[in-house]
Amino acid sequence: MTEDFYDILGVSRDADEEEIQKAYREAVREYHPDVSDDPDAEEKFKKAKKAKEVLTDEEQRQMYDQMGHEQFIEAEKRGATENGGRGPGGPGGDPFGGGGGGFGGMGDIFDQFFGGGGRSRNRPQKGQDLKTQLTIDMETAYHGTEKEINITRPEECSDCNGRGHPPGTDSQTCPECNGRGQTTRVQETAFGRMQQRATCRRCAGEGTIYEESCPTCRGDGVVREDATLVVEIPAGIQSGQTLRMRGEGAPGEQGARNGDLLVEINVEDHPEFERDGSDLQKHEPISFPQAVFGDEIEIETFDGPVEFEVPAGTQSGERFRLKGKGMPRPQRRGQGDLYVQVEVVTPESLNEEQREALEAFAEAGGEDIDVDQGFFDKLRNSF
Ligand SMILES: [Zn+2]
Ligand SMILES: [Zn+2]
DSSP states (O other), X not given: OOOOHHHHHTOOTTOOHHHHHHHHHHHHHHHOTTTOOOTTHHHXXXXXXXXXXXXXXXXXXXXXXXXXXXXXXXXXXXXXXXXXXXXXXOTTOOTTTOSOOOSTTHHHHHHHHHSOSSOSTTOOOOOOOEEEEEEEOHHHHHHOEEEEEEEEEEEEOTTTTTSSSOTTOOEEEOTTTTTSSEEEEEEEETTEEEEEEEEOTTTTTSSEEESSOOTTTTTSSEEEEEEEEEEEEOTTOOTTOXXXXXXXXXXXXXXXXXXXXEEEEEEOOOSSOEXXXXXXXXXXXXXXXXXXXXXXXXEEETTEEEEEEEOTTOOXXXXXXXXXXXXBOTTSSSBOOEEEEEEEEOOSOOOHHHHHHHHHHHHHTTOOOOOOHXXXXXXXXXX
């Protein structure tokens, strides 16, 4: 027994459009190849799509009911169900006609059916998302801030409210496609009749043509505008993260919602602080006596100086953790840590008193140092 379109969608013969759309959405959820493990998912999905297309088109459905499934499919292959208009099939290929196809139109399908209610076809499309980049320094990333950005983006033409024609312009049904928005061309080829469907060029798929187009946007309904926006940058943001500004992208078609503006943040390197996620590291020079005796020193952070106790007997290169003095953690509480790597600085020159003291120090420790002659030359020159 051959399944007919009603069986495929699991609806009754008198199901209305809403029920059919609902059944189709369920089928999409179940059989969409991106979500289904069923090896036949793609085929089932295509069938459901086809069934929905025919049953939600009044003319096609009437024809289908009159002809019955098999005859309809046959007739369709011959192109007889087409009236020069928008027929079954469309993007994604004809699952019953066989061959070709592929899954090109999938993104559109999701947008159309999960984006909200309304009729599936000719539904105004949501505006495009736009992208831009913003570079900030690490201190700004530490504190978070509001920053102004200037962008040029498409905006709805205010002269025609995005319609593309001045208000009150006379209009008529597009004679090219009889208001369907699509044209079909039937070609005789060696393999039989081939159909090509395309968006109507005359009316750009709208089905209506207007006597006059808007001079400001030349009929596009959209103009380029400069805009200044304020981006809120959360404290602790990391390089490569993207902030989404809802509705600040390209305008949607005829009242559909605008796209978003995606702002990719680039955080510059800092000369003193190295960053690893929410932790920071910096090098801190100390003197030999500080390393030996220990000392209380101040460490500069993005929040001002903090006191740090260098322990007696610190080795050069030793690392200390200052808890909670790193970068803020976005979305989570608290802050990362600041690692202080201590570097003991060796003096490159000494005064007489220092030299004597250091020699005495070496002697007291039983060290016999063969002092580099160059060092004394440098010393003498400095007097
Ligand atoms: Zn047209
Ligand atoms: Zn305009």
